[in-house]
Structures are given as C-alpha cells and as structure tokens.
Amino acid sequence: MLQVSGCLYSLRSRFKRAVSILLFGLLIGPAGFALADEGPRWLQDGRPNADATQAIALLQAAGADGLDPANYQAGPLANTAAQAGPLSPAEQSAFAASLTAAMQRFISDLHFGRVQPRDIHIAFKLPPQQFDPNAYLKTAVANHTLAASVRAAAPQLPLYATLREALAHHRELAKHPTVQDALAAPAGGKLEPGKPYAGLAQLAQRLIALGDLAADTQVGTVYSGALVDGVKAFQLRHGLGADGVLGKATLKQLNLPLAARIRQIELTLERLRWTPLLLSERMIVVNVPEFVLRAYELKDGGMRLSMNVIVGKALNTRTPLFVEEMRAIEFSPYWNIPPSIAKAETVPKLRREPGYFEAQGLEFVGADGHASATLSEANLDAVMQGKMRIRQRPGEKNALGDIKFIFPNNDNIYLHHTPSVELFGRQRRDFSHGCIRIEDPVALARFVLQSQPEWTEERIRAAMDSGKPTTLRLAHPLPVVIAYATVIVKNKQVHFFEDIYGNDKLLDAAMKAKKQ
16 A cells, blocks of 8 residues: 555656646747757666756856846746656657757847847837848757857847856856945045044955955055046046046946946846847947947958047937938038927027027028028027028037038937037036937047048048038948947946936836736
C-alpha cells in the first residue's frame, strides 16, 4: 500500500509539473507552440542541451542591458532546466516552445527596443529594418553562436557598450550604503572654497567613489584644493556650472539615489535601441538634454565636429524628436514668423511698440507673395485672420542669423545661426521656439558641403553676409537625428543631464506598462 501510494504521489507530482509547464507555455503565447516543432533544437535525450543552458543564462543576464529577466520568464525556464531526470514529451514541447518565444522576444527587444518610439514621440518615424528575430535565433542556435549573436543583435555603437559598463559599475556602487548617505547642507545653503564644512570627509568619500577625486586625497579642515577640483569635475559631469561651489543644485545631484542613476542609464540604453545612429556614413546628431550637436564621419573614424546648441523651451516650445534628411542650405534667409508666434507674440508687441517693426526689419507678406513694409492696423488684423504673414528681412538682427539648414519636417524645425550668440555661454540652453540654434554655422556648413568643394569657407561666409536670400540644394542629403539621451560617456567618464522635457519619465512609464 505504501508502494502504491508512493506511485500515485509520483504520478500526481509529474502530472502537476506537466500541467504547470504547459500553462507556462500558454502564458508565453501561442506563437511559441507553433514554432515548437520547427524552431531551434533545445533538447537532447529529454534534457535541455548546451544551447538551451546558454540561452537561459543569457535571459538571466538581461539586466546587463537594462532589461528585466522576468519579462522573458528566465526564472521559470531555469527552474524547469534544473529539474532532475528527463522531461516528459509534453514537458519537452512546452519547454522548447517557451524558450523559443522568450529568446525571440529578448532578441527583438535588444534590436528594436521594448517600446515603440512613436508611442511617446509622435514625430519619431523609424526607417524600415530588415531583421527577423525568429530566423536570426534559428541560425544562431544551428551554428551554436548564440552568445555572440545576441550581442550582435544589440546596437553596435560604442556608446551602448560603454553605457552597459556604466550600468554595471553603478549597480556595484549601489551595494555600498555609505556611498548613498545624504550629505548635509552647508551652513548658509552653500559652501565656497576656503570655508569650513563638517561633511568634508563624507564629501571626499562620495567624490572618490564616483571617480571625481583621487583615492589618496588628503582632507583638511577647510574646503580647498583637490576637493574643490573634485566638485568641479562632478559638476561638469552633471550639466552644472563648474564653479566649485557646493550649492543647492550640486548638493541635489550628489544626494540623488544611485537607483535613479541606474534607471537613467537603463532608459538611455532603451533609447539607443531605437534611435537610428548608423543610418549613413555621414550624419548629424543633436542631443537635446546635452544641448550639443555632433557631426559624424563614420567611415573615417567617427566624430568630426561638436558644438553647443540652443533648443526649444521646456515650458511650451519643446524641440520635437525625429529623423529627417537635410536637403538644402539657405544663406541670408528671411525669417517667416510662424503664425502661432506672430499671433501670440509679434502682433501684440507691435501694437504696444510700433517702433519694433522697423527696428527689427519686419514686413507683411500677402497670399500673393507681395511684401509690404507698412505697419497698419489693417495688416495686423490680416495676420490675426491668417490672411497675411510677417517675415523678417535678412540682416544682423534676423532671428535666424545668416544661415539656415533645411531638413523638411512636419514641425517646421531647422538648424540656424542666431544674433544672440551670448546665450551659447549659458549652462542650460533651452531658449528657442523649437528650432535649433547652432554655435558655429561655418564649421557645420563646411561639413555638410564636403562633397561640394567649390563651396570654400570664403564663399560660404560671402553668401552668409550677402543679405540676399540664396538656397543651395545639397548634392548628397544627409540624415539629421534629433535625439534625447540624458546619459552619455565622454572620455571614459559618465555624464548625466537633466530630463528637461520629462521624456525619461514618459519612457519609464511606458516601459513599466509594457507587459508581455
């Protein structure tokens, strides 16, 4: 009887295990079962083979890419693989289907990202990609190159690799609670060089852990020397003015929990999975939170140009994120004031200050293209009714400066110079109505016109100074990517930037809501 009871118990146990695994397979999705007989070979003699073991290990390590292993059923799959003895035929079928579906999803998420960018950035249209995760997985398993193939499915960008390293480093830092103990606010709200501060030793410890201060730095009784330099280095890495003063903004960044930094890196890794940064051998990328434009010549080794930019105001005129092709340059351009700006700002200002019209070189333009330099109430009313528009003639006060780089898009956004060059010296540079103002237009024009050597620097400057609008079509259009990365790695140092538009918050919410 004991023997019979034992057999019955064993049968019940095996039945429950089989039902559990089958249900697990159903949770993964019907597509997994459809591929069970045709998909990768995960089993040998009823047990998970070496490829299956490696696949599960890769799923368990999904966190290294800022992904959640739980989204790929890494735990249940590992538990099934660890069971003693061969799996039953039903268990084998469910296990194979589940592992195939999980790996397909993981590879797809690595390559395309978990979130559709247009779900959070309406203007962001991705170019089509020829990548089939199903076929890719089958080939990788058949060739026993699963680990290398998974890595190759992720973005092949130096920044992606360095951010993975930064993620691992910050997770290690987070294991040491002393690194996260809050620094006390200095007396008077800020600490300037030469002043005493009870938290000097703790400040030094924090800067050493974060890599901004040498480990052998000696701490005295006042804030000075290497410690001030360490704070400046920290400020530079966090988009702050490097004045060495430990004020409210710097203290806030020093006390930000490492969990927030880790999530910031994870979100940037996700953005890199769907921000197309390898579209062409030559391209221009604007990173909005960093307020920086970079021009790349990928064939010849990478970045060729970097400059400060001014982007749209965070409050109400944010620069949209998109990918378009630059097709033309306009020298000495008119500024056709957008109707929304004309109605909300320009017309009210002209009614208050009529002298602004002539001082700024403005004129009215009718539907027939006829321009009028007469300021009248009738013309102002026509603008408000949408029957006329206001434009600013070329000149030193023109809001577009003396050059405009055109890449057609639905938001009428472009790159241009500006007469307000002093704004490039600000630490935070979101001042525009949405367009992107560039610091060094001649250098950018030379990069853009590289394949048109007749356009020398002298000729470019002459066209900019001519006062006569001239449009030059590019012989070879090049991609412009308006991107949003709040973490980058420069010169082996991790730099963090403020989420000025709240886009990281949107992406974080979208990723948390994504259930598979």
